[in-house]
Amino acid sequence: MSKKEVRDFLIIENRPLNNSNFFIKLKSNENLPDLFPGQFVNIDIPEQNEVFLRRPFSIFEVDYNDNTISLIVKILGKGSKKLTEIGIGKTLNLVLPLGKGFTLPEKSDKVLLVGGGSGMAPMLFLAKKSGLLKGQVHLLIGARAHSDHIVLNEYAEYGHFFYATDDGTFGEKGYVTQHSVFKHSLSDYTKVYACGPLGMMKAVAAEAKSQNIFCEVSLENLMACGFGVCLCCIEPTTKGNLCVCTEGPVFNVNDLKW
Ligand SMILES: Cc1cc2nc3c(=O)[nH]c(=O)nc-3n(C[C@H](O)[C@H](O)[C@H](O)COP(=O)(O)OP(=O)(O)OC[C@H]3O[C@@H](n4cnc5c(N)ncnc54)[C@H](O)[C@@H]3O)c2cc1C
Numbered sequence: 206m207s208k209k210e211v212r213d214f215l216i217i218e219n220r221p222l223n224n225s226n227f228f229i230k231l232k233s234n235e236n237l238p239d240l241f242p243g244q245f246v247n248i249d250i251p252e253q254n255e256v257f258l259r260r261p262f263s264i265f266e267v268d269y270n271d272n273t274i275s276l277i278v279k280i281l282g283k284g285s286k287k288l289t290e291i292g293i294g295k296t297l298n299l300v301l302p303l304g305k306g307f308t309l310p311e312k313s314d315k316v317l318l319v320g321g322g323s324g325m326a327p328m329l330f331l332a333k334k335s336g337l338l339k340g341q342v343h344l345l346i347g348a349r350a351h352s353d354h355i356v357l358n359e360y361a362e363y364g365h366f367f368y369a370t371d372d373g374t375f376g377e378k379g380y381v382t383q384h385s386v387f388k389h390s391l392s393d394y395t396k397v398y399a400c401g402p403l404g405m406m407k408a409v410a411a412e413a414k415s416q417n418i419f420c421e422v423s424l425e426n427l428m429a430c431g432f433g434v435c436l437c438c439i440e441p442t443t444k445g446n447l448c449v450c451t452e453g454p455v456f457n458v459n460d461l462k463w
């Protein structure tokens with residue numbers, strides 16, 4: 206695993222993807238360390254006196270040729286809002302790489318990647334990094350309504366996409382766990398991965414467990430330090446209380462006390 210570093214990155218893109226999510230691309234002037242799907246960065250929020258602690262964001266895209274990483278940032282509070290307002294050409298200070306990522310699938314796997322909201326970011330990175338053929342990767346993405354969906358057509362080459370919305374305005378109506386792919390075909394998959402709202406991940410985990418399918422989820426517990434010192438991100442597991450920032454954020458669902 207690469208050593209953690211504190212580094213300045215230049216903002217080279219910062220644009221809306223829909224009504225609440227932004228795409229932010231950051232460039233380093235040094236080579237990037239190895240970065241894996243599920244790992245995250247902890248960002249110092251500049252020009253904002255009320256946000257003292259760094260904010261964690263999953264790595265969405267990495268380009269080692271031009272030393273850039275990209276993030277999907279959903280506006281939730283003051284820190285994330287500020288990030289979406291900072292202009293191109295400004296710098297952000299990041300700690301990276303943090304956490305342990307997903308177990309990469311094997312060549313023979315057929316995987317279902319379930320994402321909700323900005324939880325899509327690590328799912329798309331995983332789809333791209335998996336090295337699997339498009340037919341082996343299915344992505345099931347959920348949101349409240351059509352306008353909440355982030356649709357990135359350029360990812361169509363990495364897998365087949367299925368969509369669900371609570372109100373039925375895009376894809377099938379209902380939660381991802383009510384989608385026909387999840388309800389009727391879960392046993393077709395050898396591995397299931399999920400990132401998104403806690404309720405969604407618990408529902409995905411419960412079904413995968415009941416069918417004895419390998420399943421990993423990426424937890425978004427509140428964090429402060431990001432490297433195992435403050436203990437504010439503790440998750441009770443079958444292996445004891447673990448820091449999500451260092452022992453996760455990705456956990457096998459069999460290790461969680463859900
Ligand atoms: C490992 C990890 C990866 C993440 N990846 C992404 C990502 O790729 N894209 C993205 O948009 N967000 C991601 N998040 C969530 C992101 O860190 C929070 O949205 C952000 O820190 C909120 O900061 P804020 O200052 O905007 O809001 P705050 O003012 O800190 O919080 C606003 C409200 O949201 C709640 N809140 C804050 N953080 C979380 C959280 N993690 N889970 C649930 N509720 C929360 C607070 O309790 C408060 O009610 C990730 C979180 C973790 C732990």
Ligand code: FES
Binds near residue numbers: 429431438439
């Ligand atoms: S965020 Fe401090 S220990 Fe995990």
